[in-house]
Amino acid sequence: MRGRGGQAPAPVGGAAVIRTRGLTKRFGRQLAVDGLDLTVPRGSVFGFLGPNGSGKTTTIRMLMGLVAPSAGVATVLGESMPQSLGRVLPRVGALIEGPALYGFLSGRDNLVRFDAADPTSDPRTRSARVAEALERVGLSAAAGKKARAYSLGMKQRLGLASALLRPRELLVLDEPTNGLDPQGMREIRALVREVAAEGTTVFLSSHLLDEIEQVCTHAAVMSKGRLVVQGTVAELAARAQGRLVVRTADTERAAEVLAAHRVTAIQVIHGQLDGRVEGDPSGVAPVGSLDESLPELCAALIAAGVRVRGFGLERGTLEDAFVALTGEGFDVAG
Amino acid sequence: MSLVEAAEAAGAAPRVAAGPDRATVSGFLALFRSELLLTFRRVRTMALLGALAALPVLIGVVVKIETGGLHGGGDGGPPFLAQVTQNGVFLTFTSLAVALPIFLPMTVGVVAGDAVAGEATSGTLRYLLVAPAGRIRLLAAKFTAALAFCAAATLAVALTGLITGSVLFPVGKVVLLSGDTVSLGESLLRMVLIAAVVAVSLSGLVAIGLFISTLTSSGIAAMAGTVGLVVIVQVLDTIPQLAAIQPWLFTHYWLTFADLLRHPVYWDGVLHDLGLQALYVAVFGAAAWARFSSRDITA
Ligand SMILES: Nc1ncnc2c1ncn2[C@@H]1O[C@H](COP(=O)(O)OP(=O)(O)O)[C@@H](O)[C@H]1O
Ligand SMILES: [Mg+2]
Numbered sequence: 239m240r241g242r243g244g245q246a247p248a249p250v251g252g253a254a255v256i257r258t259r260g261l262t263k264r265f266g267r268q269l270a271v272d273g274l275d276l277t278v279p280r281g282s283v284f285g286f287l288g289p290n291g292s293g294k295t296t297t298i299r300m301l302m303g304l305v306a307p308s309a310g311v312a313t314v315l316g317e318s319m320p321q322s323l324g325r326v327l328p329r330v331g332a333l334i335e336g337p338a339l340y341g342f343l344s345g346r347d348n349l350v351r352f353d354a355a356d357p358t359s360d361p362r363t364r365s366a367r368v369a370e371a372l373e374r375v376g377l378s379a380a381a382g383k384k385a386r387a388y389s390l391g392m393k394q395r396l397g398l399a400s401a402l403l404r405p406r407e408l409l410v411l412d413e414p415t416n417g418l419d420p421q422g423m424r425e426i427r428a429l430v431r432e433v434a435a436e437g438t439t440v441f442l443s444s445h446l447l448d449e450i451e452q453v454c455t456h457a458a459v460m461s462k463g464r465l466v467v468q469g470t471v472a473e474l475a476a477r478a479q480g481r482l483v484v485r486t487a488d489t490e491r492a493a494e495v496l497a498a499h500r501v502t503a504i505q506v507i508h509g510q511l512d513g514r515v516e517g518d519p520s521g522v523a524p525v526g527s528l529d530e531s532l533p534e535l536c537a538a539l540i541a542a543g544v545r546v547r548g549f550g551l552e553r554g555t556l557e558d559a560f561v562a563l564t565g566e567g568f569d570v571a572g
Numbered sequence: 573m574s575l576v577e578a579a580e581a582a583g584a585a586p587r588v589a590a591g592p593d594r595a596t597v598s599g600f601l602a603l604f605r606s607e608l609l610l611t612f613r614r615v616r617t618m619a620l621l622g623a624l625a626a627l628p629v630l631i632g633v634v635v636k637i638e639t640g641g642l643h644g645g646g647d648g649g650p651p652f653l654a655q656v657t658q659n660g661v662f663l664t665f666t667s668l669a670v671a672l673p674i675f676l677p678m679t680v681g682v683v684a685g686d687a688v689a690g691e692a693t694s695g696t697l698r699y700l701l702v703a704p705a706g707r708i709r710l711l712a713a714k715f716t717a718a719l720a721f722c723a724a725a726t727l728a729v730a731l732t733g734l735i736t737g738s739v740l741f742p743v744g745k746v747v748l749l750s751g752d753t754v755s756l757g758e759s760l761l762r763m764v765l766i767a768a769v770v771a772v773s774l775s776g777l778v779a780i781g782l783f784i785s786t787l788t789s790s791g792i793a794a795m796a797g798t799v800g801l802v803v804i805v806q807v808l809d810t811i812p813q814l815a816a817i818q819p820w821l822f823t824h825y826w827l828t829f830a831d832l833l834r835h836p837v838y839w840d841g842v843l844h845d846l847g848l849q850a851l852y853v854a855v856f857g858a859a860a861w862a863r864f865s866s867r868d869i870t871a
Binding site: 265299302303304305306323324327328330332334335336338339340341342343350351352353354355356357358359360361397400 | 594595596598599600602603605606610613614615694695696698699700701702703704705706709710866868869870
């Protein structure tokens with residue numbers, strides 16, 4: 239899709255690729271997914287974010303018809319799951335909880351096997367499609383090697399190749415960069431962007447905030463089986479208040495002035511010659527806009543004799559948003 | 573120029589699916605073919621077939637060496653053993669009679685028990701199901717491949733039996749159990765019939781193994797469970813106090829294949845056996861289907 243950038247297309251009611259209502263899964267006494275209402279717009283790269291154990295994989299298994307929901311409903315590509323999985327799943331590529339391969343088969347034969355499992359895929363074009371998928375993930379040279387000799391990154395890419403054996407409307411990737419080195423992560427993310435650019439909706443689960451920020455247009459945040467929030471990445475990041483950052487050698491004086499102007503949560507970080515004073519400026523302009531009151535704040539600093547070397551707002555990150563929403567650090571949960 | 577435009581300009585097929593494709597007959601059958609290939613490409617399958625093929629050679633060599641000591645005996649050993657020295661063809665029947673109670677079902681238990689559970693252990697089951705293989709179709713393909721293994725296993729015993737027998741012993745007209753003599757050609761035909769009956773006799777066990785295989789996500793547990801069950805049932809079949817239930821044990825009529833070496837052929841036992849196998853396939857096939865179609869795949 240063209241024009242994908244910071245501003246993603248707004249979710250349209252009818253065009254949802256995935257929609258769940260009250261989706262719930264209970265394993266014995268453990269509530270893995272709790273009343274999930276999720277809407278994934280067509281054409282989005284949708285980040286499904288949550289710490290380990292927050293219910294991402296269980297949700298994906300329900301969407302793919304592997305696990306029956308305890309309550310609630312899910313539709314994928316407009317059809318209810320798991321009732322319509324025979325019609326839906328050929329149009330969906332999936333990587334669920336890491337790759338799984340036949341170690342005694344070559345990479346190529348693994349793909350042939352998974353393609354043969356789909357009754358709607360054409361046996362006459364099979365070898366051509368397998369070769370193309372291998373090419374796409376850069377495994378053509380290793381296609382004849384036994385899969386057990388593959389590195390984790392190669393296995394992950396072969397898994398992706400099997401998800402890309404046919405043109406897909408939806409690609410579901412469950413933590414596709416888990417366990418990979420930075421180079422491997424970059425390769426996978428580049429591939430995700432490429433597939434998305436062709437118009438395939440991508441549903442990407444991750445416990446890495448920066449991954450979601452880097453590749454996704456939309457995101458939903460899970461915590462302990464519940465959906466905390468969903469929306470465009472831009473909207474979510476905007477929820478996190480930007481921070482005012484002042485660079486100066488006169489950090490103490492600057493902090494005093496800022497505090498007098500109702501800047502809260504002031505942090506002073508000393509450097510060698512210089513320091514940073516950070517604070518939440520939301521109290522400065524309770525009625526007017528922050529943009530209008532910032533110059534006044536700057537003037538006040540200078541009037542007080544603070545030697546200002548840098549002054550500005552830093553954009554909020556998804557991590558700030560997550561902390562603000564759940565009241566906990568991202569890594570400690572789960 | 574975006575990638576989409578580039579692709580369109582090049583006249584390439586779109587990469588985004590437009591809608592659902594229809595399943596085709598060849599597409600439907602592809603999984604059955606794939607399953608067969610997978611079964612026979614496993615080193616384990618070849619090792620099992622190799623072990624089965626070694627059995628007639630072992631029996632043949634032992635009989636050849638011990639020939640002197642066998643005279644006067646005749647009662648204690650496996651069926652047809654006494655005839656082997658006169659006619660090598662009988663080594664096939666002896667080998668099948670030795671292999672059928674334990675060795676053959678053990679190998680079948682390994683293959684059938686591992687069929688679904690092994691894929692769950694390796695995680696490939698979830699990728700087959702999201703392909704989507706379809707749970708019933710996958711089960712049917714597994715059942716078919718396991719039956720093909722039964723045929724291959726029986727053939728491995730019968731063929732090496734025939735070859736070893738004709739190398740080590742004289743071969744000629746066959747004297748049947750009823751005392752009638754038939755030509756070598758007819759005896760070979762009967763051998764084919766017997767091999768087919770033996771292979772089909774194992775189908776009940778295949779269904780049981782497949783059912784056990786749907787109960788667990790551990791391939792080892794399912795294999796051990798199925799093989800263990802064979803041993804237990806064989807023991808139960810020998811306890812006189814259990815005579816009432818023995819006709820319902822899937823192993824009970826297995827050795828009736830010897831009746832096919834009479835003239836005229838005595839069909840009662842064989843038909844009982846085949847009927848019982850059909851019953852087991854129906855009951856355990858339905859159980860496997862019920863279990864597998866409702867099971868959560870969390871492995
Ligand atoms: N098969 C299962 N049996 C019991 N509990 C499970 C099972 N699968 C997942 N859970 C539990 O459900 C919760 C969510 O797990 P999961 O969906 O795997 O989370 P995530 O993918 O976000 O890490 C966890 O607490 C996990 O222990
Ligand atoms: Mg997970």
